Amino acid sequence: MHIVDRINSCQSFGEGHCRHQALMERLYLIYQILETEQLMRAKALCNQCGECSSHVLLASALPDTWRCSNA
Secondary structure, three states: OOHHHHHHOOHHHHOOOOOOHHHHHHHHHHHHHOOHHHHHHHHHHHHHHOHHHHHHHHHHHOOOOOOHHHO
C-alpha cells in the first residue's frame, strides 16, 4: 500500500490525533518535494503505528452487505 493511501485510511490522522500529524500532513499534501530521508522516516513511523493498517484490514474483512463492489 502506498504511504499516501495509508495516511488517507488512518482514522487518527483524519481526526487530527496522529502523533506525527505535521509530518504526515506534509507527506500527504506534498510528498513529491520531501527529501528521501524525511520520506523514509515518515514511512517507518506510519508502519510502526499500525493505526491505518488495522482499519484497512478490518474493512476489507467485513462482508459487503451493500454489494457496492459488484456495481
